[in-house]
Structures are given as C-alpha cells and as structure tokens.
Amino acid sequence: MAEPATAASEDPLRARAEDVVRFLNGEAPAEEVFNAAFLREIPAAQIGALASQIRHSGGRALRVSAVAAAADHSGVVTVELERSILQLRLGIDAAHPNRIAGLLVEANAPRSDSMAAVLADIRALPGTVSFAVARLGEGAPALLSAHEPDRPLAIGSAFKLFILAELARGAKAGERRWSDVVPFDRRSLGSGILQDWPQGSPMTLHSLAALMISRSDNSASDVLLHRLGRERVEAVLPMLGLAAPGRNRPFLSTHEAFALKYGADRSLLLAYVAADEAGRRALLPRLAATPLATLDPMRTGGSPTGIGSAEWFASSADLVRTMDWLRRQGGDEALRILAIAPGADTATARRFPYFGYKGGSEPGVVNMTFLAKRRDNGWIVATASWNNEAAAVSTERLGALMTRALNLSAEGS
Structure with a gap:
C-alpha cells in the first residue's frame, strides 16, 4: 500500500x-x-x-x-x-x-448559511419531506421554519418516542417505577443488542428504555410495548398532540411490522392494507406468531416496502409537540435517556447545554428528531422525515441538512 x-x-x-x-x-x-x-x-x-x-x-x-x-x-x-x-x-x-x-x-x-438555503435543499430532496424547526416555551410551540409540517409520514424507529412517553407518563402517575424489573420475553430483529440475550434475562424498565432510545433496540421496544400495553400507548398519542392518531392503530410492534414487510406470506401485507382497524387488529396474532427465522429483510431486495401502510406515522408538527410534551411532562429520567446518543457530530451537540435525539431509518424512510436547549435557556425542536417509496434515502444527506438547521438555530432568534 x-x-x-x-x-x-x-x-x-x-x-x-x-x-x-x-x-x-x-x-x-x-x-x-x-x-x-x-x-x-x-x-x-x-x-x-x-x-x-x-x-x-x-x-x-x-x-x-x-x-x-x-x-x-x-x-x-x-x-x-x-x-x-x-x-x-x-x-x-x-x-x-x-x-x-x-x-x-x-x-x-x-461560512455563510441561512435557513432559507436549508429549506431550499430540503425541498430538493427526491420523494416527500416533512420538516420543522420550532421554538418551545410556555405556550404552544412556535414554528421558526417549516416545509409541509402537518404532513404525516413514515417515521421508522422514531415511534419509540411514543413508548418512552407512555412509560414516563405512567412513572409520573405512580403506575410503575423506572426501576421495576421485568423479564426479557420478546425478541425481534436487530438493531440493538438484546436479540442476542438469553430469554428471561431480568431488565429494569429504565434499561429497556435506554436501549430502545440510544441503540434503537427493537427487542427492547417490543418488551416495553407488551409490558405497558398497546392500548395505553395508543391512548397517549392524542395527549402528545398527534393530529391523526388513528393512523397508528393498531400500534405495531417491530416484530409485527417486520412480519408484514419481510415475511414469506405476502398476502398478510395485502390483507392488512385492505382491512379496517378491527380487521388489522384481528391479524395481529398471526403476525406475532410469525417465526423470526422466517423474516428476511433482503426478501424485498432492500427496496422500500409498505412504508405508506405498515408503519408508524407522524408529521413534523406532531413530533415537535411530542418532544415538547417530553420536555414538560416526561421528567428527568426521560430527558437523560434522550441525551445518551446525540445523533449529531460532537461539535454541533456541544453548542447546546442539553441535546436529545431519536431517529429512525429503513429503506425509503429516514427521520431525525432533536430536542435541544440553547445557551440562552431557550428550547428548540428540529425534526424531519423523508420518505421515498421508489428508492432508498440517504441518512447522511438528511443528517447534513439537520446539522445546518441546528447550527443556525443555536444562538436564538
């Protein structure tokens, strides 16, 4: 060499x-x-x-x-x-x-940048984008910059914010404790680490939530969804401010979503898409019973699959309101968990005294959602979802745009 x-x-x-x-x-x-x-x-x-x-x-x-x-x-x-x-x-x-x-x-x-230039580059992305930067305060969030902020799109693993919110709500209400220990009894496909852990391993709710957010651990999210209750997670969505919570009923586990997208029985996805809410719920036992060994993400050749139907959906305005709820109501534990993995380069994250993140990606879908406190003690949310049903999307490309938006928002406005 x-x-x-x-x-x-x-x-x-x-x-x-x-x-x-x-x-x-x-x-x-x-x-x-x-x-x-x-x-x-x-x-x-x-x-x-x-x-x-x-x-x-x-x-x-x-x-x-x-x-x-x-x-x-x-x-x-x-x-x-x-x-x-x-x-x-x-x-x-x-x-x-x-x-x-x-x-x-x-x-x-x-060197010289502007939010207008970021918006122009956001609009130029192939596919569909919902983007927002908002200032948080005592009242409703105030949009500082946005592109189609009310358009619900697939958000990938950013749905785990909703599970975190229900866990935080229940802990604050005294229904559960972050230190409660439950057995590891749900396994999903990666990402994460728990898919390789022994069945029955004792886990605190806090550890599961930390892995779900910082490592996007799918098995951790499925355990929490089961322990907290699907209906409770569905019930918290309107509390968070989702404008169309019905898009997420039934609220899928990752195992169920993977069974729809990557299972050998392609009729399941067709049936799920054609069904009403009651019909979709009736399919859930079949999805949950699908062996993980039969699920192959490469069955679709890495192409976007079911991103308009077998997914979790939110607009950027929904995610702004969700992060604002977590800021106000989630408590210190939820905020600390969001700050474990910043999702941006160190130089950008260090511009903010607090920097929290959750995102998600799969073929045709990428979301990045940031909650940050500025040095003037003002809070902002920056979030974007990019969907393309015809081709893969670039996490690096969206990440670069979000880095620019965050740096432009760091000093106040």
Whole structure:
C-alpha cells in the first residue's frame, strides 16, 4: 500500500492535516491516513461515514488554513471547506509515517448559511419531506421554519418516542417505577443488542428504555410495548398532540411490522392494507406468531416496502409537540435517556447545554428528531422525515441538512 504523498514533509502534523483534506474528499483511503489502533477503535467504514456527512454539510475540503501544534505530536488544525470551517484536534504517531492516532471534531461552523438555503435543499430532496424547526416555551410551540409540517409520514424507529412517553407518563402517575424489573420475553430483529440475550434475562424498565432510545433496540421496544400495553400507548398519542392518531392503530410492534414487510406470506401485507382497524387488529396474532427465522429483510431486495401502510406515522408538527410534551411532562429520567446518543457530530451537540435525539431509518424512510436547549435557556425542536417509496434515502444527506438547521438555530432568534 502506498504511503501518503506528503509523508516526507518536514512538518508531520501539517502533512497529516493535508492528508485529512484528501481523505475528506475521498482521495485517500483511511488505511493511508489513520494508524491501525485508531482503525480498530473506529473502523474505516465508520470514519468514512463521518467524512461523507462532513462533505454533505460543508462541501469539498479546500485547504488547510492553520495548524497550531502542541509539543506532544498533536495540535489543532483548521480546514476550510466550501461551505464551512472545520476545526480538528489531531494526534499523530511520533515515528514515520506519522499516521493519525487521534481525531476529534471540535467545531464545524458554516461560512455563510441561512435557513432559507436549508429549506431550499430540503425541498430538493427526491420523494416527500416533512420538516420543522420550532421554538418551545410556555405556550404552544412556535414554528421558526417549516416545509409541509402537518404532513404525516413514515417515521421508522422514531415511534419509540411514543413508548418512552407512555412509560414516563405512567412513572409520573405512580403506575410503575423506572426501576421495576421485568423479564426479557420478546425478541425481534436487530438493531440493538438484546436479540442476542438469553430469554428471561431480568431488565429494569429504565434499561429497556435506554436501549430502545440510544441503540434503537427493537427487542427492547417490543418488551416495553407488551409490558405497558398497546392500548395505553395508543391512548397517549392524542395527549402528545398527534393530529391523526388513528393512523397508528393498531400500534405495531417491530416484530409485527417486520412480519408484514419481510415475511414469506405476502398476502398478510395485502390483507392488512385492505382491512379496517378491527380487521388489522384481528391479524395481529398471526403476525406475532410469525417465526423470526422466517423474516428476511433482503426478501424485498432492500427496496422500500409498505412504508405508506405498515408503519408508524407522524408529521413534523406532531413530533415537535411530542418532544415538547417530553420536555414538560416526561421528567428527568426521560430527558437523560434522550441525551445518551446525540445523533449529531460532537461539535454541533456541544453548542447546546442539553441535546436529545431519536431517529429512525429503513429503506425509503429516514427521520431525525432533536430536542435541544440553547445557551440562552431557550428550547428548540428540529425534526424531519423523508420518505421515498421508489428508492432508498440517504441518512447522511438528511443528517447534513439537520446539522445546518441546528447550527443556525443555536444562538436564538
């Protein structure tokens, strides 16, 4: 494998900074830029995804504009992109070829951006999008920027916010405690980790909720849905402010949704779509009885399947109201759980004293929903759902747009 072209430079830190420019632009493989220990901790695919997100947000990397070296083979590097200024803390190996041993994104500030430009890019996405940024206060949320905010769309795993809300409501009402222990008795397909755990493992409701939100653990969400009660989760939807809660009745478990989308019996999906609510409920036992081993997400070739029918639905305005309810009524435990996995780059998250997130994705569907407290103590929600029944959608592309919206909203308005 070839060494980086700049390996012989007199200034190894600047040389590696130049290699970062090449890497961000897709002109150098990760193995040429980062050392083996770094890539064991953060695999090439993961660091490549970060580079793609930065590129989507800021454009191509243009140049290294500053290098502030420290004495320990590290320093702060400033890289100019087409639309932003990226500040990185780099650490490099002491010995040639001085590959990068540590990298931290400290800031990614837009050169010049506007919410109008973000909206234009949102509207240009192929398919259908519902987007909103709202300011939260004592009264109803106030929209700051929006595109089709009242249009319900498939939201993927963002439905887990509704289960979290019912858990928080019940804990506040004294019907249950976060520390209550229940057996792990529902298994679903990944994502998450619980699908590999022993049946019957004791779990607190808090641990299940934390995994459901931070790892989007489908098995955890199904256990909670069963323990809390499907009807109770359905009943909380109007309380959260969903304008069309009937779209989510019956409220599907992930196992049931996967049985509709990925099961061998394709007639189940057709029957479910054609049925009224009572008919759909009558199908639930058959869906729940479908063995997980028979469910194959690749049966559809990775194409969007049932995203307009066998799903969970909400508009961006619904999700703004849901996050506002969690802020006001969810309590400290729910807010701490939402903040475990920020869903955005570190530099963006650090601009807010509080930063909570839940999203979801599957072929043809991606949602990102953020609840954040600004340094002026104002609260905002930024949320977007992007659906395309004809093709896959890009989490990185939407993530870049949401990063821009969050940074534009960070200082108040």
